[in-house]
Amino acid sequence: MPKVIVDWLYVAxxxxxxxxxxxxxxxxxxxxxxxxxxxxKTLTYESGVIPFGQAWAQFNVRYYLFALIFVVFDVEVIxxxxxxxxxxxxxxxxxxxxxxxxxxxxxxxxxxxxxxxxEWT
Amino acid sequence: xxWLTEIxxxxxxxxxxxxxxxxxxxxxxxxxxxxxxxxIQARLGxxxxxxxxxxxxxxxxxxxxxxxxxxxxxxxxxxxxxxPIMVAVAGLxxxxxxxxxxxxxxxxVVRDLNIGxxxxxAMASLTVIGILAGGWSSNNKYALxxxxxxxxxxxxxEIPLALGILWVAMIAGTLSTVGIVQAQAQxxxxxxxxxxxxxxxxxxxxxxxxxxxxxxxxxxxNRVPFDLPEAESELVAGYFAEYTGMRFALFQLGEYxxxxxxxxxxxxxxxxxWLEPNxxxxxxxxxxxxxxxxxxxxxxxxASRDLLIRPILILAVLGAALCVVMxxxxxxxxxPVLPSPVWFLTKMFALVFFxxxxxxxxxxxxxxxxxxxxxxxxxxxxxxxxxxxxxxxxVVRAP
Numbered sequence: 001m002p003k004v005i006v007d008w009l010y011v012a013x014x015x016x017x018x019x020x021x022x023x024x025x026x027x028x029x030x031x032x033x034x035x036x037x038x039x040x041k042t043l044t045y046e047s048g049v050i051p052f053g054q055a056w057a058q059f060n061v062r063y064y065l066f067a068l069i070f071v072v073f074d075v076e077v078i079x080x081x082x083x084x085x086x087x088x089x090x091x092x093x094x095x096x097x098x099x100x101x102x103x104x105x106x107x108x109x110x111x112x113x114x115x116x117x118x119e120w121t
Numbered sequence: 122x123x124w125l126t127e128i129x130x131x132x133x134x135x136x137x138x139x140x141x142x143x144x145x146x147x148x149x150x151x152x153x154x155x156x157x158x159x160x161i162q163a164r165l166g167x168x169x170x171x172x173x174x175x176x177x178x179x180x181x182x183x184x185x186x187x188x189x190x191x192x193x194x195x196x197x198x199x200x201x202x203x204x205p206i207m208v209a210v211a212g213l214x215x216x217x218x219x220x221x222x223x224x225x226x227x228x229x230v231v232r233d234l235n236i237g238x239x240x241x242x243a244m245a246s247l248t249v250i251g252i253l254a255g256g257w258s259s260n261n262k263y264a265l266x267x268x269x270x271x272x273x274x275x276x277x278x279e280i281p282l283a284l285g286i287l288w289v290a291m292i293a294g295t296l297s298t299v300g301i302v303q304a305q306a307q308x309x310x311x312x313x314x315x316x317x318x319x320x321x322x323x324x325x326x327x328x329x330x331x332x333x334x335x336x337x338x339x340x341x342x343n344r345v346p347f348d349l350p351e352a353e354s355e356l357v358a359g360y361f362a363e364y365t366g367m368r369f370a371l372f373q374l375g376e377y378x379x380x381x382x383x384x385x386x387x388x389x390x391x392x393x394x395w396l397e398p399n400x401x402x403x404x405x406x407x408x409x410x411x412x413x414x415x416x417x418x419x420x421x422x423x424a425s426r427d428l429l430i431r432p433i434l435i436l437a438v439l440g441a442a443l444c445v446v447m448x449x450x451x452x453x454x455x456x457p458v459l460p461s462p463v464w465f466l467t468k469m470f471a472l473v474f475f476x477x478x479x480x481x482x483x484x485x486x487x488x489x490x491x492x493x494x495x496x497x498x499x500x501x502x503x504x505x506x507x508x509x510x511x512x513x514x515x516v517v518r519a520p
Contacts, residue, residue: 011232013131014135019210028367041191055264066273069496070277077287085294088514102504109500120492
């Protein structure tokens with residue numbers, strides 16, 4: 001078998017058997033731990049008062065904003081990985097090409113910064 | 122049939138790695154954290170269960186196994202139950218690419234993936250899905266806020282973390298974790314201090330990259346000073362506020378597995394992984410004598426009777442022993458003197474100690490400060506460091 005398939009076979013087995021291993025203690029708890037149902041016990045915790053409304057409500061839009069900026073930069077970083085591996089062989093030319101790519105992205109960061117997308121208030 | 126043997130081997134390795142995580146990172150990790158926290162705060166930490174409180178975490182685990190699982194009525198049951206398992210498995214998957222050492226020609230690693238560090242970064246960011254799932258499905262306001270904070274924090278610090286990894290990949294010319302260590306072995310120095318072509322003049326860049334990486338890694342594993350997602354004083358326990366018993370323990374396991382994995386990766390990328398420090402014999406004996414001096418001073422002044430000074434005494438004795446062994450080993454011309462996993466584990470635990478130390482040194486950041494640090498400081502600094510180092514090794518000192 002090619003090495004790369006065995007590699008990912010291992011990762012798949014790790015994910016699968018790992019899930020079983022992680023679920024195992026939960027099974028032990030199911031066998032050992034007491035169970036007693038009380039209506040107060042399954043109430044959502046809210047510092048001891050009766051919970052007010054649902055938690056599944058609106059939340060600050062800024063969280064989305066940061067997620068959006070993240071997507072841009074994460075894609076950029078993904079492009080950088082193959083470049084980083086081979087750039088020693090390609091030399092100065094590849095380096096300057098990547099500088100141009102990064103500068104364009106930095107303009108994006110500067111724009112977001114200037115527009116106040118990076119401010120929390 | 123070699124498939125089946127491979128699958129069986131993989132399954133066996135999973136059990137081994139999982140046990141390692143449960144015992145070394147979770148149990149010993151929690152014990153060390155409590156003990157070191159105690160010493161830093163001038164108290165003793167756990168000391169009643171077993172010798173020096175060593176069995177405290179075992180007792181805690183047994184206790185947690187007997188605790189009832191409470192699922193809040195309002196929660197989304199399926200996601201609520203799956204979240205801790207997701208966090209624990211994400212922590213486990215990191216360890217596939219961590220090499221522990223080299224015995225002869227054989228590298229002690231589960232699989233040396235050719236995209237090792239990229240895989241690591243991807244698996245480390247899987248945790249955020251589990252955390253967000255846990256925070257959201259609890260239907261608890263504290264948990265939701267914790268989950269959201271964690272998501273925004275982890276995506277923000279993902280970029281500086283990746284820049285630190287990229288810097289190393291650029292220097293080493295490979296993404297494989299084993300390859301990175303071998304690149305350091307080839308040039309005879311850690312990337313922290315020594316770069317190819319630049320030699321020791323590259324130290325400032327290496328140290329900068331390591332600091333960027335460690336800061337981002339601390340934030341990525343939600344540790345103080347970046348522990349806003351689970352800030353006890355504001356959010357109870359953040360995303361795991363509703364979790365009881367063993368489910369809570371699984372979150373903890375995932376978190377410690379991740380923190381140790383980050384320390385291990387930092388040791389591999391910047392501190393030469395399993396490589397032995399290449400110091401001359403006279404330096405080893407000087408260090409050893411200095412440690413012996415500390416021991417003698419502690420014993421003469423009687424300070425060693427103080428229980429809070431005792432850890433320093435133990436560390437000095439261990440350090441002295443190590444230096445003396447290294448001195449005679451180097452004198453005898455043996456290389457490496459000690460088995461390589463010893464060095465890897467020493468470096469990893471040193472970095473874990475550093476993480477715990479930071480916890481009691483810095484106060485928690487505010488959310489806007491946290492995001493500013495990532496986007497306005499670490500990201501530009503990481504990019505500039507990448508560009509300047511790249512410029513120096515391709516253009517100024519072209520091979």
